[in-house]
Amino acid sequence: MNFDAFVNDIINNQWKVHGVQVYCDKVLTHSYGDTFKTKYPIYSATKSILSIAVGIACDQGKLDLQRSILDYLPERFIVSMEPDQKDVYQTITLHHLLTMSVKGFPFRPEGDSYLQFSLACPIKKQEQNQFYYGNIPAYLVGVALSEAVQEDAWTFIQRNILKPLHITGAQYTRCPDGYFYGASGMKLSVNDLSQIGLLLLNGGMFEGNRIVSENYIKTATSLIQANQEGGYGYFFWKYADGFCISGKWKQKCYVLPRQNQIITFLSDITDSSNDLILSMEKNLLNL
DSSP, X not given: OOHHHHHHHHHHTTOOEEEEEEEETTEEEEEEEOSSSOOEEOTTHHHHHHHHHHHHHHHTTSXXXXXXXXXXXXXXXXXXXXXXXXXXXXXXXXXXXXXXXXXXXXXXXXXXXXXXXXXXXXXXXXXXOOOOOOSHHHHHHHHHHHHHHTSOHHHHHIIIIITTTTOOSOBOOBOTTSOBOTTSOOEEOHHHHHHHHHHHHTTTEETTEEOSOHHHHHHHTSOOBOOTTSOBOSSXXXXXXEEEEEETTTEEEEEETTTTEEEEXXXXXXXXXXXXXXXXXXXXXXX
């Protein structure tokens, strides 16, 4: 590993990287930039944290991923759906949503009611599972979580994930209906996201305490839905022999169990270039 070369690339190319951490054998070995102080947007990395919360609810017997999303949504929204629309949505399970395998949703919900908008999307019956990435599946899963545990999803996440991992001051957003917007909108520090990575690397354990079952973590981070990016699990991306938490402007936490390693960085690189990732692979992973 040549961490100095990676940092030099960041500086010389003026890449807008807020901070970087590397954990080896669960010990912080390398650090650059602002990794503790500031909470930065993590965008779609929010989805992975929602996935962990879903796993906890499954462990508690409050969610069944093979059941329809309509089984977990407020009845007042379901009764206003057209019969044909309701029939289609009845076939969409939480598993389908977690794997982004429902074709036809717009990328994000809009309007005065995100839930009403999401349930009015003209989805057709799915003939086969296809990878179709967007924010609406995660949003619906977040609403389902709140309804299933009979508790605000953000409160549930704070109590069951953030507090045990000593993460304080995290920020989040809600939809117009008042639900936690589970698709995006969280802000964490680099080190906060590293703690999420450590939880996953340790199979759902943190400081000797079981947070989420190892079985759920293995399933969620496995290749369930194929795509051109290497595969997708339950709001986690497959990467090499491990997996990755990912936000749209290069917010990353790579979890590599075979190497017993975590690489986390938060950035604000809004172009489509892959130079930062290539430098990371070359200098930190020797690829």
